Amino acid sequence: MAAHTKIKIFYISFGFWLIIGVESYSSQSNNVLTVQTGGSVTIPCHYDKKYTQQKKYWYSETDRTYKNTSEENLSVIDHPDQSFFTVTMRNLQNKHTGHYFCVVETGEQPPINIINEPYLKIQSAPDVSVVNSSVSGHEGGDISVQCFYSSDYQNKLKQWCRYKDQSCYTVGRTVTSQNPSVQISDDDRERSFTVLMTGLRLTDSGWYWCSAGEALNPVHITVTGEEPHKEKDTNNELLTVWLPVSAALLLLLILISVFIWRWRRRPKQDEYQIREMYSSTTIDKIYSKPEDPVIYSNINDDNPNDPNKDIITYSTFDHVPGSEAKPPAGGTIYSIVAPQQQQQ
Structure with a gap:
């Protein structure tokens, strides 16, 4: 495809330097930025790191705007840590169609370096x-x-x-x-x-x-x-693993606690059963044979509210008429006293 040539003449740095350049365009090399009418565009202008401290500006055939300038519809911001500056144009209209230049003052020969030459084309349908x-x-x-x-x-x-x-x-x-x-x-x-x-x-x-x-x-x-949610997913995975384990440990702890509680209550239940067994027996008289060395007796507690129940009662017995048996020396007989269960 045929190429065309354009001569550009413009003044740079307060008109002291006259630059005459020749540009050659073809369908493969043209740099045409198409922007919708009323829209905006941001253009990056990359430069060599050695120009980090040098002046940069955005230049058109009618205007020149230096770096770190922000106007209503135009901003030129330098990013020296990344070696480029950006030009943002807003509310573009047909009158903004044309050639523009990203320029760096080199401080050497040649005195300027054109690092980007976009052509802006403003269209209703880009x-x-x-x-x-x-x-x-x-x-x-x-x-x-x-x-x-x-x-x-x-x-x-x-x-x-x-x-x-x-x-x-x-x-x-x-x-x-x-x-x-x-x-x-x-x-x-x-x-x-x-x-x-x-x-x-x-x-x-x-x-x-x-x-x-x-x-x-x-x-x-x-x-x-x-991505942040990956950390959350890791936490969720940990929760998925530990929640069932924690629940199983809690259940095991509850079972152990119940077992210990029932085991500690068992002697009291056995004692209660023994008392129930003895409370069902009533003996009105005590008899013994001469050869018996000790007389044992079960005595009902007719008063279940007696504060002295559950203790050993010492009883003294006299000689039983008609019997050859005599009480032990001292006349003291030890007896087990079981409380009488109150009738309903």
Whole structure:
């Protein structure tokens, strides 16, 4: 395709330097940013690290704006730690269509360095547009960018490129050891192509553009640390494991406690049963044979409320008439006293 040449003449640095340049354009090299009328665009301008402290500015054929300037519809912000500055233009109208330049004053010969020369084309229906101009993803994850093109560009080369090193990917799938997997799929019916980047790394953050032919639109990609919910998932997994274990341990503790409680109550229950057994027996008279050395007796407690129950009662017995048996020396007989169960 034929190329055309344009002579540009403009003054830089207060008119002391007259720069005459020759630019050559072709359908493969034109840098045309298509923006919708009334919309906005952010343009990255990368420079060499040795120019970190040098002056930078955004230059048009009618105006010059230095770095770190913010106006109503124009901002020029330097990012020296990343070696680029950005130009944001807002509320673009047809009058803004034209050539622009990202310029760095070198302090050497030549005195200036033009690092980017975009041509802004303001259209009611842009030749190339994107759904989102800023997309975020997490390290190790993936992102998707959808780019639309007009019917005039349906058969043009579709690309996804990075501003920093000008590396580009075309329709298909590209996998390398130094880059994430990039897959570009073109849908002629929808007149759009989708860029899928997987296996993201932190270094993949930066400015890209999607293009059809010479028309392009910039996209900023931000890659952050590992996705937060993964840590939550780990915590959930721990909870899933420990909750059943904790419940089983709690149940075991309850069973042990019940067993100990019942075991400690058992002597009292046996004692109560013994008392019940003895309370059912009534002996009115005590008889003994001469050969019996000790006289045992069960005595009912007719008063269950007697505070002296459950203790041993010492009883003294006299000689029983008609019997040869005599009480032991001292006349003291030990007897077991069982309480009488109260009748209902």
